[in-house]
Amino acid sequence: MAAGQQWVLVEMVQAFYEAPAYHLILEGILILWIIRLLFSKTYKLQERSDLTEKEKEELIEEWQPEPLVPLVSKDHPSLSYDVVTGPPSHRIIVNGKECINFASFNFLGLLDSERVKLKALSSLKKYGVGTCGPRGFYGTFDVHLELEERLAKFMRTEEAIIYSYGFATIASAIPAYSKRGDIVFVDEAACFSIQKGLQASRSFVKYFKHNDMEDLERLLKEQEIEDQKNPRKARVIRRFIVVEGLYINAADICPLPELVKLKYKYKVRIFLEESMSFGVLGEHGRGVTEHFGVNIDDIDLISANMENALASIGGFCCGRSFVIDHQRLSGQGYCFSASLPPMLASAAIEALNIMEEDPGIFRVLQDKCKHMHKALQGTPGLKTVGEPLTPALHLQLENSTGSRTNDLKLLRAIVDYSLDRQIALTLARYLDKEERFLPPPSIRVVVTVEQTQEEMEKAAQCIREAAVKILK
C-alpha cells in the first residue's frame, strides 16, 4: 500500500515537470481564481448603497415613523364594550340591567350546570389552576388524556387532540398539513380562524361561493386540467377542502354529502370545522356528520371548539390516528402553548357526560331553534338569515342605508332597545379590514335550551317593536 502511494506521488511530480507551460499557467490562474472566490466578500444588494456616513445620519435623522397605532376615537363602536357582571347564564346582567340571555353561545345551558361546576371544583382542589407547561414538558395531565379519549369516543373516531384555545385549534391544524404549494379550496363564508390558518399555511387558497357545489366543482375541474399539464408536480400537491359544518357567519349548514362525493371524485381531503354544530346537530349532538348520516371516516379532520356547546374553554380535533397524531408534533398551538387548565378539561368531561346521558337535550334545542326561527320571520325591515336548525341566527337589515357605520348604528339601536326590555342581544362583530369576505352587519340571536317558549316570543316581539320603531 505504502509503496503504491509513493509511486503515485512520484508520478505526479513527474507529470508536473512534463506538463507544458501554458497548462501550468492556466491551472495557476484557476487556483488563484478559486482562492479569490473563496475569500472575496459575498455580494449583497443592500450593502451597495453609496451613501456616506453623514448622509446616512441625515436620513436617520429625517425618518419619521408612523405612530405605533392610530388613535382610536372615543366613540369607536367597538371600543366601548358591554360590561357583564355576574355569570353569563340564562339570566345575564348587561350594563347593570338584568336580561334574558340571547347572545352567549351557551346552547345546552351547561355553563350553569351544577354538576359541571362541582367537577371543576374538585379538579381545582386536586390540580390547582394552571398547568405551567406545554403538553410535551409535564403539561400532560391524566384529565387531558381522559378528555381526549372521551371526545374520540363521543365522536366515534380513532383519536382526538385538545388545544387550550378554541381559536387556535383549526388555525393550527390547517398549517400542520397544508404547506407552501398545496391547494386549499375554501368556502367564502369561512370563519376568521380558518382564514388565519390558511394564511399561516402559505398554501394556495381558492375560494368558492358559499355552499355552491357547482362553483367548487368548477374549481376542482380547473385544477384537474392544470394537473394534467404537469402530472409530476400534481402528484405531490396536497389538496384540501375546508368547510364549516354550520357556518357562524352565514348560519347555514354545509352540503356535506355532496362534498364527500366531490372528495372521492377529485381526491381531495375534507377538513370540517364544527364549532357551531358540535353538540347541536344530529341525534346525539355529534354534529353535521350525524345530521346527514355521513360516515365520519370520510371526513379527514373535524375540528371544533369546546367554548360553545360544551361551555368550557379550548378546542379539539378528531379523526383517524393517521391524520390526528401528526399534530402532536406539528400543531403549533398544541406544541408551543401551555396545556388546558385541568379544571377546564374536567368541566368539559362532565359536560360530555351530560350530553351522553341525555341525548334528548339536542332534540329540545333543535325544536327551540325552529321555533325561534319561525318567530322571527316577518320582522319588518329585518331579514332572518340562517336555517331553522341553527342556534345562532343573524338578523340583517332588509334595506341597507348604504353605509356600514350607519347600518351598525341602526342595529345597535335595536340591541339597546331590547336591552332596556330585558332581552340581551349582541351585534356580530367582525374586523372590517381583515375579513376576506366581510359579512353584512347583523344582530346575533342565540337560542339555548334554557329559554322558554314565552321568552322566545317575548324576544321576537321586542325585536319586532324595535324594528318598527327604529327602522320606520
Place this chain on the structure above:
Amino acid sequence: MIRTDEHHSCNGTLKCHSDQKQQESNSLKNGYHRKETVQKNGKGDGFHQPRVRGEDSFEEAPMYVAVLTYMGYGIVILFGYFRDFLRAVGLEKCHQAQEREEQKDFVPLYQDFENFYKRNLYMRVRDNWNRPICSLPGPVFDVMERVSDDYNWTFRLTGKTVENVINMGSYNYLGFAENNVDFLKTVAEETRQYGVGVCSTRQELGNFSIHEKLERLVAEFLGVESAMAFGMGFATNSMNIPALVGKSCLILSDELNHTSLILGARLSGATIRVFKHNNMQSLEKLLKEAICSGQPRTHRAWKKILIMVEGIYSMEGSLVRLPEILALKKKYKAYLFLDEAHSIGAVGPTGRGVTEHFGVDPNEVDVLMGTFTKSFGATGGYIAGKKELVDYLRSHSHSAVYATAMSPPVVEQIIRAIKCIMGVDGTTEGQRRVRQLSENMCYFRSRLKEMGFIVYGNQDSPVVPLLLYLPGKVGAFSRAMLKRKIGVVVVGFPATPITEARARFCVSAAHTREMLDKVLQSLDELGDHIRVKFSRHRPSHRQELYNETDFELDS
C-alpha cells in the same frame, strides 16, 4: 464552530473584565453574542445603577464533542435508512398508523422525509416527552408510569404512579401552581358563581367586570397606563402583532424568538428581518440599513419598525440587553415589543420583569407582553402599554373580536397571584417567593457550574439549560433522572441547534433547599456517570470562586 480563543472569558463571572475589549470584534460573526461593555464589573459607575445586567454565558464545548454529536446523528440516520429499508421489504413490522384503503390513491398527506426524523430518531426517545402526570404541577408531582410494548410506538399506562418526583420542568417560577384551599378560596368562589366558560367574545357579551378588574390590576402591577388580557399566551402574540404592524412595516426579530412571535410576525404581512441573538451590532446594522435604504425594490421609507425581543429566552436562559436596545430604539425611532413570558414575576427585585431588573421605566417599552402561564400559575397573556395602544387593541385585536374571553376562575387565579406579589393581600408571601426564587436560581446555577457542567444563560434567569450535546445522552439522561425521581425536560433538534441538545431546568420558589440539593447530587453523580461535564472551567479553587460569586449576587 471554533471559538476556543474566547471561551475562557464567557463562563466565569469574575475574571472576564480584563479581556472584554478584545471580544467586541468577534461578537459579530458568532451566533451567540456573549458580552458587551455593560457588565457586572466592567463599569465604574455600576454602583449607582439599581442593578446591572449579569452576562450571559455560552461556553463552547470541546471540539471532540461536536464531532461525536455529528457522528451520533450520522449513526442513527444510517440506521434509520437501514430500518426503513427493512420496513419496505417487510422484514420489520411498521407500527405507524396507515392511510385508509379508500384513500390510498390520494396525494400522500405527508412527504416521506417529513416523517423520517419522527420515525427513526424521535421514536427512540419518545418516552421522555409528554409524560403524563396526575397531580398538581408543584415542586413535586406524581408521574404516571407508562410502558411501551412496541418500542415507543404506543404507550400503555400501568396504572401505577411514581410519586413525589421532584419537578424541574414546569414553569412554576413563583410556586403559584398550588392547591391550598385557603389560597384558592376566591378561585373556587368564582367557579361556583360563574362556571368555567364564557361562551362569547370580549366584543360581544364576554366582557365581564372581572376581566376589566384584572386588566386594571395588571396595568398597576406593571406601572403602565393600560393593559388587556387574552385567553392564551401563544395567541396573545400571534393574534395581536398583526394588529400592530402590517404591510410596509419592518419587524426586526431576535433569532431565538418564540414560535408565537414568529407566527404573529408572519401573519402580519410585514417584512421580517432577523438579527443575531442579543447582538446589538447586528441589530444596529439592520436598523441603519433599513432606514437608509427603505423598503426593498420600491425604496420607499418604512412606515414603522418594530423590534421584537423576549425578556428571558426560554431555551437559552439568556436575558435581553434592554438598556442597549432602548438606546438603539430611541436613536432610530423604532418601536419595541418585549415578550416577558418567562421574565414577568421571575425577574426584578419585586418580580416586575426585566424593566425593573434594569431599573428602566416600563413606559419606555412600547409594547409589554407577557403570559400568565408561568409565574402566575394560570393561563393566558397580556399586552400592556400606553392607553392608545390598548384602546387600539380593544377595537382591533383578533383575539378581542373572534376568540372566547378568559375563563373566570383563571382570571381570579391571576388576580390572586398578582395581589400576592404586590403585597396588597396584606402578606409578604409574594415578595418572599420572589426573593426565594432569586436565591434558588443563583444557588442552583452556580452549583452546576461548579460541578463542571456547561450551563447556558444569565445568572438572573430561572431557566437553567444544561448542555448534553450528544443525542444518545439526551434519552439516557432523562430516563436516569426519572429513575432517581427527578422530572427534567430535555430538548434536542429541532428545538435547539443540532449540536446543542440540552436539559432545561426551571427553578421555582417552591423548591426547598433539600430538593435542590437532591437534584444537584443526582446530577453530580449522573454527570460523572454519563460524562456530560464538558466545561473546561472547572475551577480548582472551587470554594473560593463559589464564595465570591455568592457575595456578588447578594450585593
